[in-house]
Amino acid sequence: MRQIVGDAEPKLLLCDVAGRTALGAEAVADVTVVDLETATPTWGERPPSNPDPGALGLSSRHLAYVIYTSGSTGIPKGVEMSHGALVNSLAGIGTSKLRTLQFATLNFDVSCQELFICWKDGGVLVLVREETRRHFSDLLEFIEREAIERLFLPFVALNHFAEVWSAQRVQLPSLRELYTAGER
Structure with missing residues (x-):
């Protein structure tokens, strides 16, 4: 500090x-x-x-x-x-009032996207415990249970999440928007 x-x-x-x-x-x-x-x-x-x-x-x-x-x-x-940059970064993201998972920790700049998109649109920001965030099978269950509609995941996390999702064959009918960035 x-x-x-x-x-x-x-x-x-x-x-x-x-x-x-x-x-x-x-x-x-x-x-x-x-x-x-x-x-x-x-x-x-x-x-x-x-x-x-x-x-x-x-x-x-x-x-x-x-x-x-x-x-x-x-x-x-x-x-x-x-x-201006903040407004531009949010402009390409959907404008509906969705339940968004706060996946990024608050000391990672992407967390601001998750926060501001909810504040901009009047959506709901759903917080997740650190231990749930680290275990993708638990995270998958959390996303299903909490009816998460929008998800921001770094590319590496998205790959791992997709593997677990595919293996467990969990249905996520509420998930509407999925965003990724960070790597190719």
Whole structure:
């Protein structure tokens, strides 16, 4: 967490006591920290409607979010996503209110696709336990039981999932959309 705060150099950090303690005083010395447990949110006095982005000087080139990777190659790296790129990445995905499985872990940038597509369309995001995600026979049963309609799987995971699906001959009548990426 210290490395991420140091790399991102945020102007404002939303934190609870545990997070502040984990970071240490040195890591947050030059950052305005809002304690989520004790602070009165300054945004509580703002109008409930969205502000006009143009009046704030914002465009589609400004960031929608930054996510830090898991650091599987050593050090977590920040992945920046602009509003325009986010909208473009979601444009090609169906627009219906589907039950979508949250397959990707939250420190993988694809997880944002799963989140935002549900928020965009008013669909349902179905969370899965880590142990179920790792065992494809359990995952297959989970997808059937939870009537998952949309699934994002990395190419390698899709191949393994397809092998298990074929071997177990489970019917998935609810599955309507399946997306993959990552490898050829």
